[in-house]
Amino acid sequence: MTKKAIIIGAGHNGLVCAAYLARGGVDVTVLEAADQVGGAAITREFATDIRVSAGAHLLYALDEGIRRDLALERYGLRMAAQDLYTIALHSDGEYVSMADGTLGGPAATEDDKLAMAKYHRQMNRFAKIIWDLKGQLPPRLGTTDSKDLTSLGKLGLAIRRLGVEDMREFLRITGINVYDILQERFDSELLKGALSLDGTLGTFLGPRSNNSVFCALHRYNQGKDFAIPEGGMGTVSTALDGAARAAGAKIRTGHRVASIDMDHDRACGVTLENGETLNADIVVSNADPKTTFERLLGQRHIEAGFANRIHHIRTRGCVAKLHLALDGPPQFAGLDGEQRGQRLVIAPDLQYVEHAFNHAKYGEHSARPVMEINVPTVHDDTLAPAGTHVLSANVQWAPYDLKAGWSEAKDAFLTICLDTLEAYAPGLKAQVTASELLTPADLEAEFGMTGGHWHHQELALDAFYMIRPVPGAAQYATPVNGLYLCGAGSHPGGGVMGCAGRNAAKAVLAGQ
């Protein structure tokens, strides 16, 4: 007889998992608390008739295989813009642009152009190694299982294949920080500042914090440049929704799961907030590990050591999301209309970024934040009435557990964000007709991820591959029989890749 599976949460990973399970002949029901699918990959109104990608706002990591398998184009996935490159903004208009390893703009020096070519080549090669792990079921260590040893052997071989020089460099830099490797390679402060953002965006790390090279690789490996789906990130989710339904999955929005139910030692279903109980042979959670084990399941069902590991997962989100409605196109110093549509970065130098991070360590928001900005309306007229523009920005650092409390500090931080933007786009403040600032606390409230953390937990060497989310649950199956994880908290993390969802589906099907 066909197995019944319930998936908690219709985030992009939950939907991917649903699609693959349904195709695997499992009877799948997805339960989503919100009224629309997508979790943090959605498009919604933030002011009258003005819509924005309310969570993730750039598409750069969606797994090609998933895109092909699920034929997402058939279900409405279209790009409004592709191959967006990065421009590091400078208040005097002396910007530098980075497109696929090629530097441009007034601030690009000859030495830096050469160094960038080398850096880009090396980072891509190193990133490929991590990239190739993403589709994998992480191995267990310390075992004699041939499958585990094979995948480790493959990893070792891949590193060997880099050749002596690159292998040595890979083993040298992967564990350290972007500050050091950028200082070794580049001259331009602006360039170094902008590149350091790759290693620190969405994490609780400054440029000088070790691990930041790993995070840079994790972002880099997402290979291709940035894209903006037509109609915002919600289009990705609706396409996944379409594919999942077509495969036979049932998807019920507006159904919030209150608890995961146990039958002795195995998960047997869920109870909804409205009291309804649903039975299943398998429960797959797209919620973050903390929510799954501490809120939905309850610690009494897991052994103490494992509960301790779950409890200490670092979920302190530190990025705020800023949405602005503008009555005209923003005028960034030195940029023309075409450039305005690219991925714009405010991170003028390493010192600036490091100082912005310093505040976060003590539960304060940055006095001068760093930003990753895009203006989707340059490419996509479906988001707002003609003439109106939307600016979407990731702003950090804005720690979840702000000492002052967000209700107090939110307005002040919004002012800081606007002043910061004004310095790089004179006159922008006067263009603002509506604004929305989502702090990590707001992100937690809206999307349900603990701490408002993008990746459901810090992305770091101590939480990656065979130890993500925690040892004992890294193969998507958990110590609780019949309970699986499929969210960004699991390998290989967030970023609208879909890999966690597909890997989890594979693990479930393999377990049958």
Place this chain on the structure above:
Amino acid sequence: MKKYDAIVIGAGHNGIANAAFLQKAGLDVLLVEKNTWLGGAAVSRNLHEDWIYSNCSYVCSLLRPEIYRALDLGKYGLQVVPYGGSVTISENGDYLAAYDDADATRREIMRHSPRDADAEHRFNRDIMRQCRFIRQFLLRTAPDPASFKPRDLLELLHIGKKFWGLGEETIYDTIRFYTMSISEFLDEYFESDLLKASHAGSGIIGSAMGVMSPGTAYVLLHHAMGDVDGSAGAWGFARGGMGAVSNSMHACFEDHGGTTLAGSGVDQIVVKDGKVTGVALENGDEHYADVVVSNMTLPRTFLECMDAKDLQPEFLEKCRNFKIRGSSGKLNIALEGVPEFPALRGNKELQKADMHLIDSIERLERAYDDWKDGIWSQDPYIDMLIPSMTDPTMAPPGKHFMSVFVQYVPPKIRGKDWTDEDRDGFRDTVLNQIEDYAPGFKNLIAHVEVRTPRELEDEVGLTEGNIFQGELTMDQLLFNRPIPGYAQYRGPVSGLWMCGSSNHPGGGVMGAPGANAAREILMDLKKPNTVPEGWLDD
């Protein structure tokens, strides 16, 4: 002119250990030292009346017992005396002590947090597990993962076996331990900020990272993996000051017929047609040998004491990129009496202990922020001892020597070299900090020696004042230390060797780099090995 079998540059403890092992193996060794005194950073100096200062390194624990036994250092006068625990003093007038007596320590922690008293057991167990793992590799040469030589493959296999042998859970914990920050690591055990701060100190001493920087958990390990007379993790004083370590090694070296030339530094390491032929001293003398071993830091050896044309530009580039940022300073103070710390409430025992003036993770991290901005910490972390409470030979009767280690101190002040005004400003910051905890302390001061990174570089030759001859981060550990591809003590020129702490397993007065280098040299010269290998403890 006479030709030696080997010339060792720099009579720091690693240089002397290296020379002693080579001499013991029957080589005719010349040891050259730029200073008129021996010992480098493991030295006892008499700089004020009858006081003896351990004016750089000040406590002893990491010195490998295998080396102590192999060179018979006891016979040559080295005696290590354990001291009485440690105490962390907080600004609000409380303290947290750790005694030799585990039960006493437990009761003390209970006073702050009963939960943490239990966690302390788990913590010590887990740290000890990591120590026992790493100790096996300290007296072994790291394999080159990029090589296909049988020797390297076998060593990789050896490490892999040991690693696998830890068992699944511990393997995961080990990976996390090596990649986490000390504050995150401590958060998984403790709730008391004072207890966290007291442990966290060991995670940053000598390091250019903050307690919240990933990678600092390993630095804690580096300070915990030693022992005194087999009591693991314990620290002690070398009787007569840290110079006793170097002096006993040197006595062994001379006893076996070694030659020492002190008072003139090396101007250049001489290379002829791709081979090392000897050294030219600053005083004009030249000495010859086919084997030249440098105990100097990596940058000093290759960027200052060699001709660039003898080296590959890529190699020089890597030397320039070597991370050797100084982060510590030191005050050596002659005292007329023992300072009173009201917080200790007259607990005389604790005056013999290792005193830490700190009380929170946040204060430690903020101290690091100052360093990042190129100034010494305005609210510094202080690690303070009064060796003369335990070892009366350090000061005149009734008087005392106080060793004050300070974190953080930058190699340059906002990008500029240290001036005497800066040095005095730093001194005052530290003295005032101590005065805050011990009112009246300043009135006891008879003499102060201030050691900023500038003094450490100029006098001892520690580039940028880094006490480990190179930072202990993942890019510079094991087979990456000092430079990938050069982690087996062999320099880029035939006949040139490296034996300083810039090499695996790093600094801390272990003697291990010197010993490992000697083993490699003897192997190449096909001489009988006099150097212990691996882990000979218990």
